[in-house]
Amino acid sequence: MTGPALRFQQVVKRYGAASVLHGVDLELRAGECFGLVGVNGAGKTSLIKCLLDFCALDGGSIEIFGQPHHRPAARQPLAFVPERFTPPYYLTGADFMRYLLSLQGLPYQPPAVEAMLAALDLAPDALRRTVRSYSKGMTQKLGLAACLLTRKPLYVLDEPMSGLDPKARALLKDQLRSLRQAGSTVFLTSHALADVDELCDRMAILHDGRIRFTGTPAACRAQYGAPTLEQAFLTCIA
Ligand SMILES: Nc1ncnc2c1ncn2[C@@H]1O[C@H](COP(=O)(O)OP(=O)(O)OP(=O)(O)O)[C@@H](O)[C@H]1O
Numbered sequence: 203m204t205g206p207a208l209r210f211q212q213v214v215k216r217y218g219a220a221s222v223l224h225g226v227d228l229e230l231r232a233g234e235c236f237g238l239v240g241v242n243g244a245g246k247t248s249l250i251k252c253l254l255d256f257c258a259l260d261g262g263s264i265e266i267f268g269q270p271h272h273r274p275a276a277r278q279p280l281a282f283v284p285e286r287f288t289p290p291y292y293l294t295g296a297d298f299m300r301y302l303l304s305l306q307g308l309p310y311q312p313p314a315v316e317a318m319l320a321a322l323d324l325a326p327d328a329l330r331r332t333v334r335s336y337s338k339g340m341t342q343k344l345g346l347a348a349c350l351l352t353r354k355p356l357y358v359l360d361e362p363m364s365g366l367d368p369k370a371r372a373l374l375k376d377q378l379r380s381l382r383q384a385g386s387t388v389f390l391t392s393h394a395l396a397d398v399d400e401l402c403d404r405m406a407i408l409h410d411g412r413i414r415f416t417g418t419p420a421a422c423r424a425q426y427g428a429p430t431l432e433q434a435f436l437t438c439i440a
Pocket residue numbers: 217220222240241242243244245246247248249285
């Protein structure tokens with residue numbers, strides 16, 4: 203695929219009288235790992251909801267691999283894990299995986315499923331247990347495993363590290379690096395700036411509904427004369 207993976211142009215989003223996104227411009231190159239950061243309430247999840255057509259835009263446009271985002275076919279090349287992932291509590295892990303894969307027209311292949319669970323450090327007995335008995339981190343791993351098994355060109359991950367223990371975070375980062383090496387695009391949000399620094403080719407800082415910075419983590423540190431990305435971020439939003 204040529205051209206950008208995602209293009210946000212002058213995106214405006216309001217909830218009633220409250221304006222959340224004030225003309226967001228952002229472009230993600232195909233094959234990059236891109237991190238969107240911002241304080242709580244900055245509008246990161248709202249931007250993702252707009253991208254997925256979960257809510258209507260109040261202005262601007264979004265393209266996914268060159269297609270208008272509101273066309274269902276435009277969203278076919280992407281997989282998404284939300285910030286608060288809540289699978290149906292009465293399903294077993296295996297039921298959930300089978301269901302998610304069937305929605306994508308993919309077969310349930312036990313060796314591939316078990317290998318993906320192992321890659322995220324989720325014990326295989328999770329497949330037999332119902333989701334209601336999972337911890338928060340186990341639930342997150344199940345959602346990530348199902349998402350990563352879809353083998354899509356674009357992954358949209360809203361705070362994917364949330365709830366994961368240090369081992370699982372390290373394993374997920376390995377998975378994301380492998381996806382990128384395989385040519386997929388990754389668009390993630392994160393509050394862990396060290397992860398963004400380590401993992402992302404480029405990043406953007408969203409603040410007060412506007413993009414304040416777009417570029418590499420190194421360029422961000424250089425632009426704000428800060429030794430760490432955390433300090434650069436604080437200067438950027440000051
Ligand atoms: N459905 C909604 N109705 C009204 N206001 C909303 C709605 N969803 C989000 N908001 C508001 O929009 C703003 C942006 O919220 P959003 O969830 O996009 O932020 P975020 O950057 O993802 O935050 P966090 O880092 O805490 O997840 C907040 O002020 C929030 O209260």
